[in-house]
Amino acid sequence: MFVTRFEPQLLTAHNPGPMTGPGNNTYLLIGGEGSAGLIDAGVGESAHLEELTWTLDARSARLERVLVTHGHRDHAGGAPAIAAAFPEAVFTKYPWPEEDAQYGVAWRSAGDGDVIVAAEEPLTALHTPGHSPDHMAFWHRPSGTIFTGDLVAQGSSVMIHWSRGGDLAQYLASLERLLTLAPRRLLPAHGPAIDDPRTVLLGYLEHRRQRERQVLDALRAGHDTVQAIAESIYDGLAPALMPAARENVRAHLEKLRTDGRAANEDGRWTL
Ligand SMILES: [Zn+2]
Structure with a gap:
């Protein structure tokens, strides 16, 4: 049985472009006790930070955690701006030392299977490399929701940047892994929420074949x-x-x- 009240709030990163479509999605979770967590950091656009601040203030919430799906700029680039605005927030990602250092925040590392509590909700970190070596998805088991970063984006295919650590075989294995979890909903970093994960994941695997x-x-x-x-x-x-x-x-x-x-x-x- 899935819990249905889990409703992450979409905040766009305000970075439209040829590689990001209308801009990245970031997702804000606010718990009943006022603790908040953000999935992905965007790029530090002021409109993103303003919406984040405004939303937290409206709920009297405090940003305690930022979980970053991977080190690409459109996901991690906003970390320093968010760290400056919310000094108490802890930033977590799977380590990718060559990329992580440029962002100048004290990353806390997470590994596959770690359960991270954000906004009072348990999120299981899934190391899902392929798009990038450090890619993680975050699995909210109680609601069947996976924050999928750049593993999928409905309506378009995902780029595998070979020269920057992309690995197609690993990517396909990561998609297969998501399938085995039988999720109910995928929340990607680009494009709309996916309510038929199995169809979309099978479609991605077929597209690659x-x-x-x-x-x-x-x-x-x-x-x-x-x-x-x-x-x-x-x-x-x-x-x-x-x-x-x-x-x-x-x-x-x-x-x-x-x-x-x-x-x-x-x-x-x-x-
Ligand atoms: Zn990416």
Whole structure:
């Protein structure tokens, strides 16, 4: 039986752009005793901080915890601004030392399976790498809700940044792991809430299988560089998104190489 009163409040990070869509979602939890927790830190936009402050004040609540799904700027970049405004808040994420230091806050590290209490609610940290090595989702078991960060975003696919620690095989395993939890609702960092998690997660897995077939077809057709394969698959893509598309293709190629289905010699890819 799921508890249904769990209603995180969506606060947009006010950072619209080609990679963030209308902007990142952050989620505020406020407990009955006035303790509050925030999932993801946004980028430090003043409108985000104002809404956060205003919402907390309206409920006479205090921000005690900020849980960050991963170290990408649109999720962690707002940490210093939030730390300055709410000095008592504790910032928690899975460690990614090369990235974490730039934000200048005293991160408290969390690992897979840790249960973190935020706003009087238990959130189980799930280390779900693939999109980034440090990615965590936060599972609120009593309501069947998972804060999924950048694992899924309804209506679009998720980029795997190979050159920044992205790993497609790990990403697929992370999606499979979410499926096994049979969640009732996913709250992603981009796009609307997902009320049919199983359908969406299976759709993501199928999308990746389809993409893998496209990469194999491109190799078969003689495209042998990341650039050529990306152009053959993402024909007509907005130029601003092309670097991310190349990262995705590279992630697929690296998975195929690990699987023994593709080879790379001096930057030339073959079957
Ligand atoms: Zn990300």
